[in-house]
Amino acid sequence: MKMDWLEKMLERLAQGDTTTILALEVFLVVLGVVVANFILRRVLAKLEARTRLTATPWDNALVSALRQPLTVLAWLLGLCFAARIVEAGTEATIFEIIDPLRTIGVIACIAWFLVRFVGNVQDSIIDQRLARGESIDRTTVDAIGKLLHVSVLITAVLVGLQSLGFSISGVLAFGGIGGVAVGFAAKDLLANFFGGLMVYLDRPFEVGDWIRSPDKEIEGTVEEIGWRLTRIRTFDKRPLYIPNGIFTQIALENPSRMSNRRIKEMVGVRYDDIGKVAAIAADIKAMLRAHREIDQQQTMIVNFDQFSASSLDILVYTFTRTTVWVEYHEIKQDVLLKVAEIVARNGAEIAFPTRTLHVASGAGVMPLEREQKIAR
Numbered sequence: 373m374k375m376d377w378l379e380k381m382l383e384r385l386a387q388g389d390t391t392t393i394l395a396l397e398v399f400l401v402v403l404g405v406v407v408a409n410f411i412l413r414r415v416l417a418k419l420e421a422r423t424r425l426t427a428t429p430w431d432n433a434l435v436s437a438l439r440q441p442l443t444v445l446a447w448l449l450g451l452c453f454a455a456r457i458v459e460a461g462t463e464a465t466i467f468e469i470i471d472p473l474r475t476i477g478v479i480a481c482i483a484w485f486l487v488r489f490v491g492n493v494q495d496s497i498i499d500q501r502l503a504r505g506e507s508i509d510r511t512t513v514d515a516i517g518k519l520l521h522v523s524v525l526i527t528a529v530l531v532g533l534q535s536l537g538f539s540i541s542g543v544l545a546f547g548g549i550g551g552v553a554v555g556f557a558a559k560d561l562l563a564n565f566f567g568g569l570m571v572y573l574d575r576p577f578e579v580g581d582w583i584r585s586p587d588k589e590i591e592g593t594v595e596e597i598g599w600r601l602t603r604i605r606t607f608d609k610r611p612l613y614i615p616n617g618i619f620t621q622i623a624l625e626n627p628s629r630m631s632n633r634r635i636k637e638m639v640g641v642r643y644d645d646i647g648k649v650a651a652i653a654a655d656i657k658a659m660l661r662a663h664r665e666i667d668q669q670q671t672m673i674v675n676f677d678q679f680s681a682s683s684l685d686i687l688v689y690t691f692t693r694t695t696v697w698v699e700y701h702e703i704k705q706d707v708l709l710k711v712a713e714i715v716a717r718n719g720a721e722i723a724f725p726t727r728t729l730h731v732a733s734g735a736g737v738m739p740l741e742r743e744q745k746i747a748r
C-alpha cells in the first residue's frame with residue numbers, strides 16, 4: 373500500500389506503457405543503490421580516519437576491512453533487486469539464477485571481509501610491537517595468519533556448496549577418495565606444503581635470519597616463508613626461491629643464532645726467534661684477556677702449535693662477544709694488529725715463506741767460459 377503512490381506516479385509518467393514503467397523502476401533502484409553506496413563510502417571513510425587515532429588496532433582493522441566488501445555487497449543486493457523487478461515484468465527463465473548468484477556473492481563478500489580483517493590485524497600487531505620497540509616473531513604471526521586465511525576460504529567454499537544444494541558429506545567423501553589420486557599427481561606440491569608446515573613447527577629459521585646449507589648452494593637472508601616457496605635474498609642481492617620440500621632433505625646452518633663468533637688464526641714467527649715464542653704467546657694471551665670485545669667465558673687458546681716449513685706457528689683461538697658480521701671483522705682486525713705489535717715488541721718478526729740452499733762442501737761453481745764451451 374505504501375508503494376501505490378509510486379506505482380501511480382510511474383504509470384502517469386509512462387502513460388501506461390509497461391516497458392517504460394519497468395525501465396523507470398530499474399532506473400530508480402540503480403539510482404538508489406548509487407546514492408546509498410556514495411553515502412556508505414563517505415561514512416566508512418570518516419569512520420576509518422577516526423579509528424586510526426585510537427590505541428587499539430582492532431577497530432581500525434575492522435573498518436578498513438569492511439569498506440570494499442560492504443560497498444560491493446550493496447551493489448550486489450541492489451542489482452539483484454533490480455533483476456527481480458525485471459523478472460517479475462518479463463517472467464524470463466534466465467533470471468532463475470539470481471538467487472544462487474546472490475547467495476554466492478554474499479558468502480564471497482563475507483569471506484573477503486574476514487580475509488582482509490585477518491590481514492589487517494596481523495599487520496597492526498606487527499607495526500605496534502615494532503613501534504614500542506618490542507620483539508615480534510614474524511614467523512609465528514605469519515603462520516597463524518595463513519592458517520586463518522585457509523580456514524576462512526575452506527569454510528566459505530563448503531557453505532557455498534551447501535547453499536547451492538550440494539551435500540557437504542558427499543563432497544567430503546569424494547575428497548577422501550580423490551585425495552589419493554590428487555596426492556600422487558601433486559606429490560611435489562604436497563611435499564612443499566608439508567615442508568613449509570614443518571618449517572613453521574620446527575622453527576629452524578625465521579624471517580630475517582641468515583641461513584646457509586653445506587649440501588646446496590643456499591646462503592642468504594630469509595625474506596618470506598610461504599606455503600610452497602621460501603624466498604631468500606643472497607648477499608649479492610639476488611632473490612632465491614627454494615621449494616619448502618628441500619628443507620626436509622638437507623642440513624641447514626643458521627648463523628643468525630650463534631652465540632659468539634670465533635677468531636682462529638695461526639701466527640708464524642721465524643725459526644731464528646724460537647727463544648721468544650713463549651713470551652710472545654704469553655703477551656698475546658694477556659692482550660686478549662684485557663680486550664673488552666673478547667668473551668672471557670668462552671674457550672681461549674694461545675699456544676705454540678707446530679713447526680711449519682717456514683715458521684713456528686702460534687695458535688690464537690678465541691671468541692668475540694658480538695655476532696654481527698661487520699663488527700666482528702673490526703674486532704678481528706684490531707686483535708691481529710695488536711698481535712703484530714706484540715711480535716715486533718719482543719724483537720721478533722712474522723715469518724714468510726723462505727727457502728735455504730745448502731751447497732755441499734767441495735762442490736764448486738763451473739766457470740762461465742767452460743759452461744759456454746760445453747753448451748757448444
